[in-house]
Amino acid sequence: xxxxxxxxxxxxxxxxxxxxxxxxxxxxxxxxxxxxxxxxxxxxxxxxxxxxxxxxxxxxxxxxxxxxxxxxxxxxxxxxxxxxxxxxxxxxxxxxxxxxxxxxxxxxxxxxxxxxxxxxxxxxxxxxxxxxxxxxxxxxxx
Numbered sequence: 235x236x237x238x239x240x241x242x243x244x245x246x247x248x249x250x251x252x253x254x255x256x257x258x259x260x261x262x263x264x265x266x267x268x269x270x271x272x273x274x275x276x277x278x279x280x281x282x283x284x285x286x287x288x289x290x291x292x293x294x295x296x297x298x299x300x301x302x303x304x305x306x307x308x309x310x311x312x313x314x315x316x317x318x319x320x321x322x323x324x325x326x327x328x329x330x331x332x333x334x335x336x337x338x339x340x341x342x343x344x345x346x347x348x349x350x351x352x353x354x355x356x357x358x359x360x361x362x363x364x365x366x367x368x369x370x371x372x373x374x375x376x
Contacts, residue, residue, distance in 0.1 A: 237273065238280045242335075249339050250285040253346045257288050261316040262307050264295040274329050281338075288342065315341050317348065326345035334373060337364075 238246070251298055261278040263271030282290035293301050305321065306312045312347045315324040315338070322345055330338045344350055352360070 236280060237277045238284075243284055246281065246284050246339060249343065250288065251285045252343055253285060254347065255287070255346050256318045257342050257343075258291055258316040258318070259288065260291045260293060260301070260305065260316060262295045262298075262302060262312040264310055264312075268310050270329055271311040274313065277329070278313060284290045287346070313338070315345050317345050320348070333346050334343050 259278045259282060261275050265277045266271050277293075278290045295302060295307070295312075301307075305325075307314065307325070311328060313326040314321070314332070315326070316322075316327055321328045324341050324345065326334070326338055326341070328334075338360075
């Protein structure tokens with residue numbers, strides 16, 4: 235049984251019509267220790283099936299340690315949203331359901347375009363930061 239309904243697939247297809255460049259979704263899971271991981275893996279695979287410009291890559295959190303370290307994955311389940319050749323540092327942890335699913339679609343579109351949508355004053359202010367900043371956003375499904 236599909237995790238993404240036909241209605242949602244239709245909506246995602248409309249959104250993905252705006253894709254500019256390919257996007258890779260690297261999903262990290264470990265079925266034995268975290269059963270939710272398999273749901274995340276299935277969701278990412280179903281999402282990648284919506285458009286050929288989106289591909290899914292599956293990794294085992296324990297066995298694929300080199301990839302885990304290279305992408306800075308800290309916990310599972312995890313999804314790294316990657317451009318064809320560039321890593322923008324976007325990571326999602328847990329099952330992206332509800333509002334988080336929409337945010338993942340938006341992140342895929344941003345990575346595809348290579349543009350965050352930030353205004354020029356915001357970009358200028360960020361460029362003036364003296365050191366890297368690690369931003370985390372937490373949400374709780376209701």
